[in-house]
Amino acid sequence: MSQGPTRYAEAGVDIAKKYEAVERATAAIRRTFTPGVVGDVGNFGGLFDPRAVGWHDALLVASTDGVGTKVEVARQCGVFDTVGRDLVNHCINDILVQGAWPLFFLDYIAVGKMEPEMASDLIRGCAEACQANGLALLGGETAEMPGTYMPGAFDLAGTIVGAVKRERLLDGSRVAPGQVLLGLTSSGLHTNGYSLARRIVFETAGLKVDDRPTELGGASVREALMAVHKPYLKPLWGLLEQGRIAALAHITGGGLVDNVPRVLGRCDAVIDRGSWPTPPLFAWLCERGRVGVEERFQVFNMGLGMVVFVEARDVSAVRAHLSEQGETTFEIGRVEAARGPEGVVRWS
Numbered sequence: 001m002s003q004g005p006t007r008y009a010e011a012g013v014d015i016a017k018k019y020e021a022v023e024r025a026t027a028a029i030r031r032t033f034t035p036g037v038v039g040d041v042g043n044f045g046g047l048f049d050p051r052a053v054g055w056h057d058a059l060l061v062a063s064t065d066g067v068g069t070k071v072e073v074a075r076q077c078g079v080f081d082t083v084g085r086d087l088v089n090h091c092i093n094d095i096l097v098q099g100a101w102p103l104f105f106l107d108y109i110a111v112g113k114m115e116p117e118m119a120s121d122l123i124r125g126c127a128e129a130c131q132a133n134g135l136a137l138l139g140g141e142t143a144e145m146p147g148t149y150m151p152g153a154f155d156l157a158g159t160i161v162g163a164v165k166r167e168r169l170l171d172g173s174r175v176a177p178g179q180v181l182l183g184l185t186s187s188g189l190h191t192n193g194y195s196l197a198r199r200i201v202f203e204t205a206g207l208k209v210d211d212r213p214t215e216l217g218g219a220s221v222r223e224a225l226m227a228v229h230k231p232y233l234k235p236l237w238g239l240l241e242q243g244r245i246a247a248l249a250h251i252t253g254g255g256l257v258d259n260v261p262r263v264l265g266r267c268d269a270v271i272d273r274g275s276w277p278t279p280p281l282f283a284w285l286c287e288r289g290r291v292g293v294e295e296r297f298q299v300f301n302m303g304l305g306m307v308v309f310v311e312a313r314d315v316s317a318v319r320a321h322l323s324e325q326g327e328t329t330f331e332i333g334r335v336e337a338a339r340g341p342e343g344v345v346r347w348s
Contacts, residue, residue, distance in 0.1 A: 012113070013144045014114050017114040017115075017144075018114055018142055021117075022041070028131075029127050034134065034136045036136065037104075060163055061161070062162075063159070063160050065087070065091055067083050067087050068194055068195070069195045070225075073209075077226060079222075081122070084121070085129040085228050086190070087107070087191075088133070089129055089229045089230065090191050090252070092231045094252075096162075097306075098170050099170040100163060102162040103135055103162050104161055105136070109143070109156055111145070112146055118154070129231070133234070170246075172265045174246040174247060175309055175343075176246070176267065177335050178312060179312065180315050181335065182319065182322075182330065182331060183330045183332040185330075188227035189300065189301070190229040190230070190251075191229050194225075196285075200285050205288055209225075213284065234325065235326070236248070244314050245318075246309040248307070249307040255296075257345055261345060264338070266338045267338050267343045268339060270347075270348050271345055276303060276332060282300055308329075
């Protein structure tokens with residue numbers, strides 16, 4: 001008995017639904033277009049003219065990242081646009097620490113079964129964060145991969161490109177003994193530590209996303225775990241232009257322990273772990289999960305999303321500026337000459 005032709009949809013890929021997802025998000029994408037964008041949605045490659053936005057002679061800075069297993073919390077909650085904002089904001093911070101202004105962003109979404117509303121929400125979240133921070137969502141890819149991802153599962157990643165004037169590049173070379181470390185508060189876990197947090201919340205404590213344990217101060221599990229990763233571009237940019245920042249460290253995976261040394265060179269960072277309050281979420285996670293002190297400061301950001309290196313004479317002015325921008329800061333430590341061949345974090 002002869003069979004008819006095999007169709008792609010029978011293998012689990014629905015091309016029409018893929019294009020439906022992109023069409024749903026097209027208006028949001030176009031709202032991100034800056035004067036540097038050349039062309040429109042749907043080209044094979046995105047075109048961008050940096051001269052159109054004032055970057056004539058600069059270094060390009062690029063970074064790629066994802067949101068890790070926070071996607072599993074998003075799936076449990078049925079909320080998808082916030083992880084799109086998480087992704088863009090995380091990537092903005094990653095190039096900001098080198099002094100770069102973001103120019104454009106590209107997203108990548110992989111799903112087990114194409115659900116146009118979910119995929120368009122992911123893209124829309126990316127677009128909204130791009131628009132809020134003045135960069136273009138220049139392109140991306142949405143891939144349906146049955147057999148690789150189960151139905152309902154998805155992954156989200158993105159690439160950002162920015163620019164920095166050569167003389168304003170932050171590469172750690174300006175870090176010197178005597179400088180002061182300022183910590184800027186995080187909005188929560190941001191996009192790191194979710195594999196441990198999920199185990200503590202959903203397995204050890206047996207909670208559901210709508211539960212409100214008293215230890216979270218009134219917040220639900222959903223609200224605490226889905227809090228959007230803060231972008232620090234707007235509050236810090238004026239200080240970067242003024243030359244008041246010697247270095248920045250984005251506190252992501254690896255926490256203070258692994259991220260601060262990335263800019264230290266031949267200096268040590270001496271940090272007082274008691275110099276800022278521990279937010280309720282972190283206090284509860286560490287207590288309920290019996291997370292050791294050294295472990296918690298390497299897995300979680302513990303309430304600080306960015307560390308700013310400034311000269312002692314500039315501390316008051318920098319803190320005043322950040323306060324005007326709505327940021328809460330804490331003086332968390334100082335820079336000293338390294339005791340070993342490489343800079344490390346030491347606790348005071």
